[in-house]
Amino acid sequence: MDQKHVVVVGGGWAGCSAAVGAIQAGAKVTLLERTDMLLGTGLVGGIMRNNGRFTATEEMMAMGGGKLFSLCDSNARHKKISFPGHDHASLYDIATTPVAVTDLLRDMGVELVFESRVNKITKTGNRIMEVQDDRGRVFAGDVFVDATGTAGPMNNCNKYGNGCAMCILRCPSYGGRISLAGLAGIEEMTGQKKDGSMGAMSGSCKLYKESLSREIQDLLNETGVAVVPVPVELTEDHLDQKACQQYALDAFKENLVLLDTGHAKLMTPFYKLETLRKIPGCENARYEDPYSGGKGNSMRYFNMAPRTDALQVVGLENLFCGGEKAGPLVGHTEAMVTGMLAGHNSVRQALGMELLGIPESLAIGDAIHHVGEMVHTIEGIGKKYTFSGSVYFDRMKEKGLYTTDVNVITARVETTGLTEVFSKDLHI
Numbered sequence: 001m002d003q004k005h006v007v008v009v010g011g012g013w014a015g016c017s018a019a020v021g022a023i024q025a026g027a028k029v030t031l032l033e034r035t036d037m038l039l040g041t042g043l044v045g046g047i048m049r050n051n052g053r054f055t056a057t058e059e060m061m062a063m064g065g066g067k068l069f070s071l072c073d074s075n076a077r078h079k080k081i082s083f084p085g086h087d088h089a090s091l092y093d094i095a096t097t098p099v100a101v102t103d104l105l106r107d108m109g110v111e112l113v114f115e116s117r118v119n120k121i122t123k124t125g126n127r128i129m130e131v132q133d134d135r136g137r138v139f140a141g142d143v144f145v146d147a148t149g150t151a152g153p154m155n156n157c158n159k160y161g162n163g164c165a166m167c168i169l170r171c172p173s174y175g176g177r178i179s180l181a182g183l184a185g186i187e188e189m190t191g192q193k194k195d196g197s198m199g200a201m202s203g204s205c206k207l208y209k210e211s212l213s214r215e216i217q218d219l220l221n222e223t224g225v226a227v228v229p230v231p232v233e234l235t236e237d238h239l240d241q242k243a244c245q246q247y248a249l250d251a252f253k254e255n256l257v258l259l260d261t262g263h264a265k266l267m268t269p270f271y272k273l274e275t276l277r278k279i280p281g282c283e284n285a286r287y288e289d290p291y292s293g294g295k296g297n298s299m300r301y302f303n304m305a306p307r308t309d310a311l312q313v314v315g316l317e318n319l320f321c322g323g324e325k326a327g328p329l330v331g332h333t334e335a336m337v338t339g340m341l342a343g344h345n346s347v348r349q350a351l352g353m354e355l356l357g358i359p360e361s362l363a364i365g366d367a368i369h370h371v372g373e374m375v376h377t378i379e380g381i382g383k384k385y386t387f388s389g390s391v392y393f394d395r396m397k398e399k400g401l402y403t404t405d406v407n408v409i410t411a412r413v414e415t416t417g418l419t420e421v422f423s424k425d426l427h428i
């Protein structure tokens with residue numbers, strides 16, 4: 001069979017995983033990323049395997065889509081840690097992980113093109129033929145994956161947030177996010193906050209660890225976590241604005257919850273610097289990301305694409321989507337599992353094979369199906385979904401899908417007949 005060519009647009013966790021999924025399925029893969037680094041918002045994240053993410057991770061490993069998860073495990077600074085509302089988390093190192101992913105993708109044969117911001121497409125009927133970046137480079141393919149995320153650009157952060165906070169997306173340097181599905185004329189959806197306004201604010205910041213007291217630094221280095229009580233008179237409430245509702249717990253208001261991902265991950269969307277510096281141990285605190293974390297953070301959940309459970313964008317024959325593009329799914333794990341399915345199914349589509357749907361007896365299949373339904377309801381589009389907490393973790397527990405027993409997870413995957421499905425070359 002002729003080798004098919006998949007072009008993935010966007011190199012966040014979803015795009016990286018789509019690239020792995022497509023190349024494992026035997027395709028030639030080109031990955032176009034707007035900036036000079038992979039991982040997108042994952043460059044400031046790091047939390048893996050907390051709560052139901054453990055189950056989803058192990059399901060993906062059993063299905064043969066575990067390469068990026070294993071890489072996060074081997075780049076973890078801390079494993080099996082607990083912090084308020086969250087158990088058995090691991091924290092990947094935000095310095096070593098992006099480089100390790102870049103090396104892995106190159107070793108697997110993915111063609112990586114950096115500083116390549118797609119801003120034009122050519123379409124014939126309901127098929128994308130080629131995409132063009134803002135340097136005029138043209139990339140043709142049999143099938144495309146939109147993994148451009150939902151964060152920014154600056155006009156959204158200005159209009160719906162507290163202004164550009166100078167985050168890792170670096171829109172002034174590389175230009176803002178552009179949606180591939182949007183370029184193809186697809187009508188997209190936007191998430192809403194509780195008050196009905198658009199988008200949601202990213203839920204954490206990074207502080208320079210060295211700017212914190214020796215005691216906090218030691219605690220972070222040794223245990224991965226520092227829970228620092230906030231004096232009552234200084235307590236600020238940003239919980240409603242957070243994209244990540246799994247951390248919208250009182251403990252995150254009454255304390256500074258800090259996690260060690262290399263820098264100190266501060267589990268709040270922003271914190272006035274003047275107030276932060278009044279908290280014992282934070283007198284010299286300084287933001288590493290976003291630079292203006294005293295004022296705000298990036299805004300997300302704009303331009304989600306309508307899609308099927310196979311992650312094919314509705315209205316286009318040869319476009320798939322993963323990560324935040326595929327719905328208000330929050331997290332690296334969520335981006336990786338949807339990216340993997342999108343990359344795999346893009347090859348099936350190109351080869352004229354039946355598309356794969358993951359059954360609802362697995363947490364991954366249930367989440368993809370459930371979120372796909374919920375986004376079309378007024379109530380559902382206002383929520384965020386993650387294996388790690390809030391409404392979807394509750395559902396996982398109710399449906400008996402949450403377990404940390406790897407043998408049980410492996411057996412469940414086996415029952416569905418999907419063991420190693422993502423590791424097989426579909427061209428053979």
Ligand SMILES: Cc1cc2nc3c(=O)[nH]c(=O)nc-3n(C[C@H](O)[C@H](O)[C@H](O)COP(=O)(O)OP(=O)(O)OC[C@H]3O[C@@H](n4cnc5c(N)ncnc54)[C@H](O)[C@@H]3O)c2cc1C
Nearest residue numbers: 010012014034040041045046047118149178323324331332
């Ligand atoms: C500050 C912060 C902290 C977080 N912490 C965690 C955490 O600890 N754990 C966790 O699980 N989740 C965390 N999240 C959520 C998680 O990062 C995201 O939900 C997930 O990684 C989204 O991945 P994605 O690939 O869909 O999108 P993104 O990460 O947004 O990636 C999209 C990529 O597409 C590129 N792009 C956009 N437009 C174009 C174009 N036209 N052409 C080419 N490239 C384009 C962008 O440059 C970007 O690299 C955090 C999010 C933020 C913002």
